[in-house]
Amino acid sequence: MRSLVDTTIDILIKYPLCNRCLGRLHANLGRGLDNAERGKALKTYIIMELHRRILEGDNSAPEILRLLAPNIKFPLQSLLNALKISIDGETLNEMKKCFICNDTIDEIIDLYSKRIAQHILETARKSFLIGVVVPNDILERENSIVKEYRIKYWESIKRELKREIGKRVQQITNVNVDFDKPDTIYIVDLVHNLIKMESPSLLIFGYYLKLGRNISQNIWTKDHESKKYPLSIEDAAKYASSIVNANDVALHIAGREDVDVRVLGSGRPLVIEFKNPLKRSISLSELENTLNNFSRWIKFRIVMSVSREFISRLKQSASTSFKIYRAIVLTENPIDSNKIVELEHYFKGLIIQQRTPLRILRRKRDTVRRKKVFSVKILQLAPNLFEAFIKCEGGLYVKELINGDNGRTSPSFSEFLGTQAKCLELDVLYVHEYI
Ligand SMILES: [Zn+2]
Incomplete structure (x- = not known):
């Protein structure tokens, strides 16, 4: 392994470097120094070492000194005089500019x-x-x-x-x-x-509710022009960005639901990022009111302003949190009420194996997830229609838990009931996060 000094001599013979740019090449060696000090120390040591070699009769040392002279950017004249080494005056007077920063x-x-x-x-x-x-x-x-x-x-x-x-x-x-x-x-x-x-972004933590269906989290455009869904959470955030004079917004949301799923109850946690806001001090209730004025179908509960580090904790919490869903389920054949009670018992605390659902296979890798259902409570509405309240781990695909996704999710309601079950409506009622 070559020493720091030998490598530095090689570099300086080829490239002129100022103290800082040389020192920066070894910035993580030595503590409590700045790079200019590192560079100057290396150059000083190299000159001293070459001086010693010359005094002790090393024949190659004068040549190395000669080669370094125009590039090392270090006062050498008196040493060269003392050693009676003559270098063309112009070369020395016109030391080259730093290869990296041009001496700037x-x-x-x-x-x-x-x-x-x-x-x-x-x-x-x-x-x-x-x-x-x-x-x-x-x-x-x-x-x-x-x-x-x-x-x-x-x-x-x-x-x-x-x-x-x-x-x-x-x-x-x-x-x-x-x-x-x-x-x-x-x-x-x-x-x-x-x-x-x-201005650094304003990061606002709160919860959103989607009171209607076909509302997306972000704005989806079909052909860069028309919107695929008329309303989105992002639309509301953009609408409110005028009160802080921000030039853009970004949403940071723990998990997502399908566009046809409502978010009710306590809502889903999110951080709204207002980028480059000209106004920094705002009343959170004013912001909440403005967000809520955007549409009767989207509501917000604003909690506090947070730091960026909070966002990563919020996102990590998505896979460990639990959620409560409400689903309206239609079955092909009528279901006996005893079977409903059995289903509640069977799924309590059960681990579900889910291969990536067919409907999103285009976008996501085909893997197997294991997610837990904590409990299921069912209210039968008709012989082949029931309302299910499902408490489960974050990341469980609930529609597939119900329909079985052609056997890709198991066990499923369809599999257990022995008849095809279908989720007609789905709502998120509660999202618990561990932040
Ligand atoms: Zn430089």
Whole structure:
């Protein structure tokens, strides 16, 4: 394995690099240093080592020093004089610019941190976060060195810029970086040489209810124009986005139901993300009212504003949560009332094996799920019609639990009753989440 010093000599013979860009190639080695210090330390050590080799009669060392001289970007003149090594003066005076950043990185950090700091002080921001857009050619040059020398402990220039600008702004302003809920996000765009300001998303946790059928979660368009379903939860969120002056919305929902399934009772939990809102302080009840004004078929209960980390917990909870459904079931043959009682007993605590339903096989991989039915309660409405209340694990396909999906779901109501059962109507009554 080659030493850090030998690799660095190889790199510097071929590529001129500033202290930061050299140090960044080994950014994860050594702690409590910045990359400029790493780079300077490596260069200093290399020069000292070559000096020692020359003093001890190593014949190849003067040549290495000569090759490094135009690229190492380190004061060498007095050493060369002392060693009586003559290098064409021009070569030394015109040290080449850094291969990766063209000698701009320190200037970038300095310039942008001062401008951002000034804005923070002038507008009394309470916290901030830095984002950076780096031109592709810089990223490509950095990557080419990383690949060529199989560098392992590097970090990207993007990361360094974010951190160093953030650090510098913090020093000047005494205002802290906040990764979770920053007051303002400053995007340093080095492609266009400007600073963009963004407001972090407002994330609002609540529940939605679908009081009618054929309502989708997101807007579905058929041919990029006409909507497949007239109403969606997203439509309502978009409608309400005007009260925070957001330019877009996204929904984060734990699980989904078919469009023809109503969501009643306590509703399904969701986080509405309002992107880049100009207004940040809002009354949650005002937001709830606005959402509820959108349509009589879609209702919301807004609970609180949350952090981004909450979304992943909400999504994880979908597969471990339990749900209560109400289904109207029609059977081909009439069912004896004793058989109904037996069905309730049979399915209590039963694990159901489900291969991916035929109706969604186009979209999803064919796998087998095992989900538990906790309990079933049935109210018989007619000899071949009953209302079933099903409490089950999240992720169970309820329509298939009823109809059996040609044997792909087993056991099923059809299988147990010995006659084809069909789910006419389905409603979600309760979604329990473990957040
Ligand atoms: Zn550089």
